[in-house]
Amino acid sequence: MIYLDNGISVYSGRGYRLDPKRCVRDCINLISHAHFDHVPSSFNSPAIICSDITRSLIEARTGSSIPCGPCSCETVTLHDSGHVPGSSMFLINGDKRILYTGDFNTRKKYFSDGAKPVKADVLIMESTFGREKYVFPPTEEVFGEIKDWIDDNAARGLNSIIYAYSFGKAQEVISALSGYTVYASRSVIEINRTLGKFDLDISAMPLPEDLKGPDVVVAPSGSRNSPEIKKIFKAGAKSASVSGWALDDGHKYAMRVDRAFPLSDHADYSELIGFVEKVSPDLVFTLHGFDKEFARDIRDKLDIEAAPLKKRHLSLSNFTGDV
Template identity: 30%
Template sequence: METPLLQFNEKGLYCKKADVYLDPWKPVDRAIITHGHADHSRWGNKEYITHHNNVPIIKHRLGDINVRGVEYNEKFVVNNVSFSLHPAGHIIGSSQVRVAHKGEVWVFSGDYKLENDGVSTPFQPVKCHAFITECTFGIPPFKWLPQEEVFQDINQWWAVNREEGKTSVLFAYSLGKAQRLLKHLDSSIGNIYTHGAIENMTEVLRDQVAFPPTTLITRETKKKDLLGSLVLAPPSAHGSSWIRKMVPFVTASASGWMAFRGARRRRAIDKGFVLSDHCDWEGLLTAIKSTGANKIIATHGYTEIFSRYLREQGYDARTEQTQFTGELEELNKAKEEEEMP
């Protein structure tokens, strides 16, 4: 039996014919990286290949690495296997990887979403025979509102808090979600302050995107300066001594998990905004249909439920265990919360 063009082993997703790994979780000689999140771009590889917009991100995160940036749709050949990167729409510089050999085409999606967020290059469907997909939100209850409605709600929430003399603290992941929010915040309402983790990453990306001005919160920042402002902070800042400077403040979280009834209560968050950099249920199905692929491999998320549904629709679908974590820890906590009385 011929070896599949792509297969998973103890180091990650492997193309044996080219001796190349895609988003490996253990050090390898040559790695193609879909995007900058830590579960997909890890330290220790001898050579990294990624989209050029992702190069400053992974250099910021991983340090002095041997990395080559390529354009979207730019073909490069390794040992007679053709590779190219295509927009995934997940975060800035995120890619799907197309792998082709002797007429057989596979696509590894990494993480992706279909909605144009105004920051990352929009998702581009790629025709293939086999599609390796995440399914972080791969159950029918997940259905996203248009982001314009969500951003309108966020800005209105901030405006009301400002009128009441309170600081608005909005929690979001420092890479991806924070920049998406920042792009769509209405800076005419007030000043935008940032936690160091978000400020540092945003500075890396300012050459690529026109963000509104932000001010880093330091020890010298006065509480009176923060009143009425909006503060962007990573979820880890919630409950820390750092946040005490914001009093009186109101908290909110922007996440797909806010769709769960108990998620906001479990996090002790005042307000939840449902906003994700992953596809909802319909988005996943639309993306898969657009590829024309019949062979589907689900890698992380609601894999069993999602692949079973696909098989019922006539796809050759299965799951694969990986070390891509993404937001799975949050998912498990949210599921536990939903099961509580």
């Protein structure tokens, strides 16, 4: 049985909760990574599995103490999902081999060679960018454009403010801008400090009282109205957003920035399709984003049974007779 209920509920020989909203005592709880939308609100269970980096980040970001760490369950193995540092895919070896990707990315990053397909009977996967229009340009090309934009701003005496998630995107941007003077908001610096414990050296300086410039500032978009960012704009600055949604025409205007660059921690459409093909499952469940459209494309293009994950799916046999 696989269905949406307190995260994703899976029964395959025993009970599992994948990215639960709250951890439960009667199941194995699997936490894929430390983005807040995947972090449980409570950890009242002795059976919690995640990577060491994910555990440390959750504890640093929430103040909670959680008993998760290296996998100690003989039916579960962790695999790098390539999404953010510490993010994991989970392979459950129960009645069937079930692979849960969580959020994932197959492109090479500063901390990872990207997610690698693992053979499974059932694949539960994200479909955030599950439409054909969402195919990202090469990462090197995107950062080349970002550097050109920064250089143009500097030539005009302007600071460059890059809005990026505090965890994941911010570190990728900072790593790619080695050679530039990069300052970061407090939330980004705190994440960098935790990652430093795992030999991930992300070099950025805390924002000073007065930024002389022209320099580069990396901060979450939610900080745009903070006194520090307002002061930088007053001194002269241009702003940019880095997001996979930058492929949408309206993203730049919705984010109220001067430029938008298509850079994502998620797999794009071509990666999603290629991943399914290489895993070669009998059945795929999609969730997030364009789940219905992507499930249809899996059926039409790969001839693999697929459906968006819903609440209260009865059993795997509802979809294929021999799975």
